[in-house]
Amino acid sequence: MSSVVVTGASSGIGWAIARRFVADGWSVLTGSRSTPDLDDAEWLRTDVADPAGADALVAAAVEQFGSLDVVVNNAGVQVEKTIADTTDEEFDHVIDVNVRGVFNMCRAAVREMAGQPDGGVIINIGSVAATHADAGMAVYNASKGAVEALTRAIAVDHGHQGIRCVAVSPGWIATALADAVFDLEADPDAARQAAIGRHPVGRLGTPDDVAEVVAWLAGPAASFISGSVFTVDGGLTAQSPIG
Known part of the structure; x- marks a missing residue:
């Protein structure tokens, strides 16, 4: 049986992803600040912005399941403000969760997966806001751009260790x-x-639309895919801006 950690699974996209893995028979450990309403999944209270918290979540998965096959980094926050109106505290909050949190989880996962015979898969949940800015969400847009860049870096640096790293970028869900x-x-x-x-x-879109893509990327059918960003937006960003 395969094992997976999903962060930010207490609601929305993360909850749908964790539920899909449970339905597919995976061993699932979720990490979030609040308890998710999920049967047949383990939970550990986690603040991904804390490096020790990220390390503890990965260690708990290995202790419970024997190995860690997949990590899905979904935890995220947003502030609906322009750069002019964003405070230092709001900037720190978004970057701490959306960037530092993903970094912490990816680092912990890579260090564990690098020693496993079959490596592992890291799936980062980004956003179309990384390349198509949503108005009035300056720091959120920037944070999701960082997630995509980090995804490519991990794929390049650690592919030789059997680690795949991909991103899924939802649109309006x-x-x-x-x-x-x-x-x-x-x-x-x-x-x-x-x-x-x-x-x-x-x-x-619905959270299940994203969960379907994540489930496929986690499996053997996607074994030659790494460093890519998969857009899930119903064709929104495929259009010409000139209507």
């Missing part, structure tokens, strides 16, 4: 994070419908 952006508008419902109308597939 129907979660609480998306709702927070819509709620900034004078008419949130109208903003949501306008966003839906910009998607060629005619809807926002």
Whole structure:
């Protein structure tokens, strides 16, 4: 049986990913600040921004399962502000979780996987905001750009050790994070419908849409894929900006 760690699995995309791995028969350990409502999955209270917390999560997986095959770095936060309005504290919070947290988890995973006969897989959850900036979310955009760059670096540096590293970049997924952006508008419902109308597939994504891609990337069918970024956005960013 394969083993996986999923961070930020208490809700939204992370919860759907962990649930998919459970359904597929994996041994699952989740790491988050709050307890996820998931049957047949272990949980460890974790602050990924703390290097010791990241190390402890990886160590716990190895202790419980004997090895660690996959790490999915999903934990993330956002601040809905322009750079001019972002405080130092808000910058630190986003970077600590979205960048330092991914770095901490990747470092802990690489150090463990490098000594395993079959290496392992690291899947980082990024965002289309890494390459297509969402208005009023300056630090979030920057943090997701860092996640993509780190993904490529790990793939290049550690592929010879049997470690694959890929990123999945969701677009507008129907979660609480998306709702927070819509709620900034004078008419949130109208903003949501306008966003839906910009998607060629005619809807926002669901957490399960992302989980499907993650599950495939974690498996043997994706064994020659590393250093790539997979966009899951219903065709949103494929369009010409000139309508």
